[in-house]
Each structure stands twice: as structure tokens, then as C-alpha cells.
Amino acid sequence: MSDKAREEIRFEGAGVSPGTAHGKVHVVRDDLDDVARYRIAPSQIPDEIGRFEAALIQTRMQILEMQQRIAESIGTKDAAIFDAHLLVVEDRTLIDEVLRKLETDLCNVEWVFQEVATHYAETLTKIDDPYLRERALDIQDVTKRVIRNLQGKAPKTFLGLSEPHILIAHNLTPSDTASMNRERVLGIATDLGSRTSHTAIMARSLNIPAIVGLHDITAKLETGQNVLLDGTDGLLIVDPAPETLAQYAKIESRRARVVAQLRELRETRSTTRDGRHIVLSANIELPEDVDAVKANGAEGIGLYRTEFLYLNRNTLPTEDEQYEIYRTVAARVRPDPLIIRTFDLGGDKLAPGTVDITDELNPFLGWRAIRFCLENIDIFKTQLRAILRASAAGNVKIMFPMISGSDELRRAIAVLAECKEELLSLKIHIDEKIEVGAMIEIPAAALSANVLARQVDFFSIGTNDLIQYTLAVDRVNERIAHLYEPTHPAVLGLLKMVADAAHANNIWVGVCGEMAGDVALIPLLLGFGVDELSASATLVPRVKRAVQSLAIPECQELVEEVLKLNTPSEVLARCLELADKRYGDLLG
Ligand code: PEP
Numbered sequence: 001m002s003d004k005a006r007e008e009i010r011f012e013g014a015g016v017s018p019g020t021a022h023g024k025v026h027v028v029r030d031d032l033d034d035v036a037r038y039r040i041a042p043s044q045i046p047d048e049i050g051r052f053e054a055a056l057i058q059t060r061m062q063i064l065e066m067q068q069r070i071a072e073s074i075g076t077k078d079a080a081i082f083d084a085h086l087l088v089v090e091d092r093t094l095i096d097e098v099l100r101k102l103e104t105d106l107c108n109v110e111w112v113f114q115e116v117a118t119h120y121a122e123t124l125t126k127i128d129d130p131y132l133r134e135r136a137l138d139i140q141d142v143t144k145r146v147i148r149n150l151q152g153k154a155p156k157t158f159l160g161l162s163e164p165h166i167l168i169a170h171n172l173t174p175s176d177t178a179s180m181n182r183e184r185v186l187g188i189a190t191d192l193g194s195r196t197s198h199t200a201i202m203a204r205s206l207n208i209p210a211i212v213g214l215h216d217i218t219a220k221l222e223t224g225q226n227v228l229l230d231g232t233d234g235l236l237i238v239d240p241a242p243e244t245l246a247q248y249a250k251i252e253s254r255r256a257r258v259v260a261q262l263r264e265l266r267e268t269r270s271t272t273r274d275g276r277h278i279v280l281s282a283n284i285e286l287p288e289d290v291d292a293v294k295a296n297g298a299e300g301i302g303l304y305r306t307e308f309l310y311l312n313r314n315t316l317p318t319e320d321e322q323y324e325i326y327r328t329v330a331a332r333v334r335p336d337p338l339i340i341r342t343f344d345l346g347g348d349k350l351a352p353g354t355v356d357i358t359d360e361l362n363p364f365l366g367w368r369a370i371r372f373c374l375e376n377i378d379i380f381k382t383q384l385r386a387i388l389r390a391s392a393a394g395n396v397k398i399m400f401p402m403i404s405g406s407d408e409l410r411r412a413i414a415v416l417a418e419c420k421e422e423l424l425s426l427k428i429h430i431d432e433k434i435e436v437g438a439m440i441e442i443p444a445a446a447l448s449a450n451v452l453a454r455q456v457d458f459f460s461i462g463t464n465d466l467i468q469y470t471l472a473v474d475r476v477n478e479r480i481a482h483l484y485e486p487t488h489p490a491v492l493g494l495l496k497m498v499a500d501a502a503h504a505n506n507i508w509v510g511v512c513g514e515m516a517g518d519v520a521l522i523p524l525l526l527g528f529g530v531d532e533l534s535a536s537a538t539l540v541p542r543v544k545r546a547v548q549s550l551a552i553p554e555c556q557e558l559v560e561e562v563l564k565l566n567t568p569s570e571v572l573a574r575c576l577e578l579a580d581k582r583y584g585d586l587l588g
């Protein structure tokens, strides 16, 4: 081959774990050998069942071992992912079907098991539900492991790779990620995946730059090729030109400088240039996320997504269990606030095995959040009592998700009042004046904000859902992601309406959707007059810098101007102009 440099090729996916990596790729293709099929005599069935049981036990041990390893190295949150794998090896329907098929087909058990498990996984894949599709991946992962054990092969590992490399795979499963040699993996890129896929979750925890959703990157690359992976912008550059590398060296040192400067803001307050303090809090999903809240200098927790307590388990959390968790979190952030959102199950957050909200044609428009809680009063009251008891331990506030109108809100508040009375009659100490808020994430709620504001102490705008419902754009559908536009004039109109209604009724208003973590849009939110911003903990330092760099009058002027514009791109351009003037280094 000639020495002439190859032209670089760029692939775009979703950047899910920030940072850059440069090196040679290692392409992992599905390497499960063909599973042989052979006939067995009826007398051999007991032996096959014995082999199958032994393989299931061996698989279970391997998963537990891996779970332990992950728990020790990255934490229990990530280790919990393997609970779903354990459920697969214990799945009675799956096992019984294998035993039945062994008798009818009279074939070797690895073949029968592969047939049954593949059919099971395929059925789940066809259901238009991201959670169930993830479960199908769990089944595929466990299937390979069981078959390897039946074939007497060692589990697949990436441990053999001694050179630093960028891992390219169709889809990395949690067990793949656990078995890889983290010291050697510089970056990860996969064909499949979304922000919420396991690969993304693990890559972020491991702090490895990653891109998912590259479609067929495994078919396009060969082991040994040289790439540059930008997990911030979701860009994979094959055979990067010297100019690209030079450009990235500059980008990297600029990003590193920004991160170092942001670290210094940790103890400072999020006050605008003209002295307006904006409460800056963080969103958490699991109790252990509190560490990141403190470490990133947030003022408490603006959204605790408690439904995550339900996922990855097969029993409902009891009142005492929830109380212990809420109390601990409240005590850790005290005197700063902890805003506990009541369960928002449904949509893309399902908890099969605990509550059954499957089989809906439009889960995001379905039996979700407060609708589910108001029809499952026992589950709802258990949570409300736990929150109320924890309110004695800190600055706890409570908010209801997916409120669509005043009647629904009134009913939720009435159930809360009932729980208060029950606890007080038992002489249990609670914060009787606990603040109650409504999430504004349905256009109907935004349009009724004036009425709702009279029923609560605060509003928290869930822009993730508010945008999806206003624009009719499914927030997890990659195909229409370009239509998901926070700066759409219709969205701006609703945001203004909510903020104005809150202030006219003397209550405060916050934003806890992803928009609150987008520094390009902070001028807009401040211009609308929001009092609180709650973002992912890792984004808090950036948001703080943005708030500290802006003055309220210039943000109000911006709002006045953009409300006259007709298109999302014009609005965005104006926001970026002001953001760039005040903190351009954060935008790159
Ligand atoms: C939102 O919808 O903006 C929100 C914060 O809630 P979630 O993302 O959990 O639906």
C-alpha cells in the first residue's frame, strides 16, 4: 500500500459519555459459534435436563460474581443492572418452555434453549417500548452465557486485549462492559443504543467517552484502524487527518481548562451579575447520586425521580424502606431542599414484576404517573406516608408529576391530606407545612396554570415532557429527534404563560427538564423569570457559570425579542448570540 494518507471519514451518532479518545479500534462481532442440533433418545432427557440445570447454576454464579465485582468497583447502582440478568436465569416461563420442548422435539438442550430464548427475545424486540427492548438484550446476553456454559466454553471476555484500544461493538451488554479491561479501553462506539441504554449508563459511570446509535459501524470498520472518538459531539472520525488531530488537541486543552475553571465555582452562589439569586439544584435518580450533588456544588435536589426505586426489582418498596431512603437523602442535603417527585411510572419507565403497565399502544399518553397513583391508592399512600415521615429530617418538598388539570391536582392533594392526618393521629412527627408543587409538563396544565397556581406552593416545569406533548414528538424516538425543538415558539409561549401565572399567584417556579442544563437556553429561562433550575449534577457547574455571567435585564430583552420570532432556529440563534457573548467558552 502506498504511504499516501487515507482520507478521513466521519460518522455521527449520539454522544452519551463526553470526552475524546484517539487510538486503534478493536471490532467485536458477535462471536457465538453455531449451536449444533442433534437428536436425542427419550432416555437421554434426564441427562439433558441435568446439563441444563448445571448451566443455569453456573450462569447464575457468574452473574453474581460479576455483580459483586461491579458493585465494588463502580457502585451498587450499576451492579443493579445485573438483577435483570438474574431474573432471566430464574424465569419459570422460559425454563418450563425449554423442558416442554425437550420432550416434544427430542433435540439437544443447547439447541432447544437457543430456540426458546431467541423467540422470547424477538417477541420483546417487536414491542414498541424501549424498556422491553432493553430486556430483550438482557435475554440475549444471558442466552449466550448459558450456551457457552452448556458447550463448556469460557465466558467471552475482552481481557485478552493488552493494548489500549477503542472498542467497537454492535451492542455492548452489561456483562461485556464488566468483563472488558477498563484500563485498556479508551472509548466505546456501538451500532445500537440510546442515552438510556445500559452501555451509555455504564460508560458514563466509568468515565469512558462513548457514542451509541452509529447504525452499522461494526460492518464498516476493521480491527486495527485508527480513529478519533468525540463522545461530547457524538463524532467518530476514521483515519483522522493531521489537521483534525491538531484541531482536537486544541479542543481538548480548551475543554480541560473550562473543567478546571468550573471546579473553582463549587462553593460560589448562582447569582446573576445584577444580584438575582437563582436556586440551582440537581436531579437524582438513585439515593447514591447525592454524592454528585454535593461534589458539583448544587443547592439541594430539585427533582428526585423516585420511580427508579421500582425498576430492577420484583417487589414493591415498603413504607419503611422508602422512609429510610428519603430520610437519609433529606438529612444529607439539609438545610438545602430535597424535592421528592411521587412515582412517575409508565411511559418509558416500566417495572415489570412489580406493577403491570404494559401493552399500551401509546404508553406516553397512557396510564402513567399521577394517573396510575390515583388508581393505586395503596401504592400512592405508602409513598406519601414515607415522604411525610422523612419530612421531619430535612427540608423536604413534594411534587406530583403529569398533572393535567385542577381536578387531578385536587385529588392528589386530598390523598396527601389524608396521609398527614393519619400520621398526626399516630403522633408521628412530620413537617405539617410541607411545600407541595405541581409539575407542569402537559400543555393542558400550562394552559391552566392560573388555576393550578392557586392550589400549590410551587411549579416545576418538566420541559422533557412538555416539549414532547406540545410538539407531538416522542422523546425517545431517534428518527424524529430533529423535530424535538425546545426553542419552538409554541413551547416559549407555554413557558411564559406558566412563569407569569406562578408569579401572579405569588408562588415560585422552577425548571427541572433537560432544558435547565442547556447553557444555550439559560438566558431564555432567566428572561422568563424562573426562580429555580434543576439539572443533571454534572451539568450544574456549567449552569452556574452561565447564571453568574448574565444579567436579568438582558435576558428579559432577549425574551421580548424572541417572542416575536417565528421559527425555532431564529430563536436559538438569538439565544446563542447572547450565550456566546457571555460564556462562549462553554458552548464549544
Ligand atoms: C420532564 O419531563 O421534563 C421531567 C423532568 O421528568 P422526566 O424526564 O422524568 O419525565
Ligand code: MG
Pocket (backbone or CB within 6 Å): 401, 441, 462, 464, 465
Ligand atoms: Mg416528565
